[in-house]
Amino acid sequence: GGGESHCPRDASYKDGTLQVDLMGMDGVIGVQETEEGWLALVEPRVTMQTLVRATLPYGLMPPVVPEFRHITVGGAIAGIAGESGSFRHGFFHDAIAGMExxxxxxxxxxxxxxxEFSDLFFALPGSYGTLGIITAVTIRLxxxxxxxAMSYEHFDDVLEFALHLANGEKREDLDFLEGIGFSSSSLVACEGRMVDTESAQSGIFGDVRRLN
Structure with missing residues (x-):
């Protein structure tokens, strides 16, 4: 946001354009329980790292957290972002309750x-700032x-790999799912579930990482 980007593309195409400075809009305004559930109200330049650190003390998190910790909330909406929780919850913006x-x-x-601005609400994701400047976002948690707890399963057949990922939505034991393809005969399904303790391992789940 505010003219800054993590894209490797040459930014000279922006020369001579009018840019709005949003550098100071990087605060978490609040986290609170409402009739709709727990919500976080944040400014657009709040990073994923800042957002998660603000919500975890409440035992909460956004449904989808892009892996790159410095992606901003506004950027994740304007550019569309997904991650390993997307198989269950959709894109990052699918958890948005409202935007100023x-x-x-x-x-x-x-x-x-x-x-009355529902058309704008649904058009903003993926609009790359062309429809307006987001100044505050309410996120469902x-x-x-x-x-x-993580597990990794290797596949050497693309179809079998794709079917495994497609069936992941039906598995209630999974919170995170994504696939990595190194070649057509070397593919890995990465599966994760949230657990209470570092020793809470069962079955094929072996590698346990702290959520922070």
Missing amino acids: VVLGDGNIVTATADN VAAKPFV
């Missing part, structure tokens, strides 16, 4: 899925545990 947006005419509106 500055429009091109200077008006400030709040867009939600069911108010889900329960978290301190550790993630």
